[in-house]
Amino acid sequence: MKTTNRMMLLLAMLLIVGVGMTYAQEAPERPQxxxxxxxxxxxxxxxxxxxxxxxxxxxxxxxxxxxxxxxxxxxxxxxxxxxxxxxxxxxxxxxxxxxxxxxxxxxxxxxxxxxxxxxxxxxxxxxxxxxxxxxxxxEIYATMPNAKLFNDDNMTENKILYVRTGHFAYPKDGNGDEFRKAFDDYALHVFHKNEYIKGYYPQAHAYGADRTVFVEAFILDSMADLEKMFDRNDELVKSHWKDEADREKMNKLVEKYFTPVHSDAVYTVVAGLRK
CATH class of the missing domain: 3.30.70.100 (Alpha-Beta Plaits)
Structure with a gap:
């Protein structure tokens, strides 16, 4: 669980090193x-x-x-x-x-x-x-790349929204290329391959009380799938980063770029009241 939770926060590093705008230009059709x-x-x-x-x-x-x-x-x-x-x-x-x-x-x-x-x-x-x-x-958030889009066109039953809020530490020696690769690798090889995650939406502070905030929103079918999601993330992490030394290297990067503070919340997605 430690690796998975910390890896979720790694995705926010793009904002620190200033490459988020490049992604936004590559996909202008997405909401900003x-x-x-x-x-x-x-x-x-x-x-x-x-x-x-x-x-x-x-x-x-x-x-x-x-x-x-x-x-x-x-x-x-x-x-x-x-x-x-x-x-x-x-x-x-x-x-x-x-x-x-x-x-x-x-x-x-x-x-x-x-x-x-x-x-x-x-x-x-x-x-x-x-x-x-x-x-x-x-609050206003800027959308981040590599979202896993949830198709709710035929949504007739309520879903679960799990929200994880982390905080940037703002190190001075960030490396954009390194963290962009980590962002792509983790999102595509873990979240996008996790069958329990129906939708994934990373967002960063744009206007509000706390500029350090990074929010990750996950849409799931049920509460039972929440724990399954974490377990499956761990499996996918170990499958993609087979060497324990590589996983530990990733953990150290996360510890450098983020505070140890985060919060979790779970909401019900109301079917029938969605555009």
Whole structure:
């Protein structure tokens, strides 16, 4: 488990040595930025029903988000194993930084078109807003290369999202070529070959409270597959780096470039509320 966990963090080294932009230029069709809004349930709401909440958000999805060309994808992620049981995440992906602002403006136009009557519009958003507390926070992340894309076109059942957050140590003697190769090798030979990982999305801080943050998001079919994922990663690591000395060399690189601090969280991917 030690090798696998540390190897997950190795992928972030690209940002330190400045080669992330090269990857982005090679694959411009991918979203460049991810916004994560951490919201909180209104715990004073006495008559909460999950199906009713889903119906309200599905109406907004169908009438607004799905018609906004500036939003590549969007979805809700509910608390499963996190420090705060009131939280839920709303995540959106955008082609460029400018699209974040353009999407907000387009949402306004789509909202007025969907609910042209002002009283009807106010009634809908009163109904929608009652589910949430007034407090929320936002972060923007830059997408990283070598993602394993999850095809959710026919997703009818909830999935599991495992999120690992690590932190850069920012060494002064980083080597871009060395870490780009390590990034490619590990992602392609471990994550992309791990049958339990249905989707893998590495992201690094772009705008927010902590510039050291590196986030890895893994989509799995079930909670049972989480431990299987770690075991399979270990097998694939040993299969690709057969020499123990090579694996130890990789561990030492990770220890140099990253702090020993990380956090883990698990969310439910809500089927039916995804663009």
């Amino acid at each position: 930025y991810i916004t994560v809004t951490t919201m909180h349930w209104n715990m004073d709401l006495k008559d909460f029903k999950m199906d009713e909440w889903k119906a309200v958000e599905k109406e907004f999805l169908d009438k607004v988000t799905s018609k906004n060309e500036h939003v590549v994808s969007a979805g809700f992620y509910l608390h499963r194993m996190t420090p705060d049981n009131t939280e839920l995440l709303y995540v959106q992906a955008f082609p460029t930084w400018n699209d974040i602002d353009l999407a907000a403006k387009k949402n306004g136009d789509l909202i007025e078109a969907a609910w042209p009557n002002e009283k009807a519009r106010e009634a809908f958003f009163d109904k929608r807003n009652k589910y949430y507390s007034a407090y929320h926070s936002d």
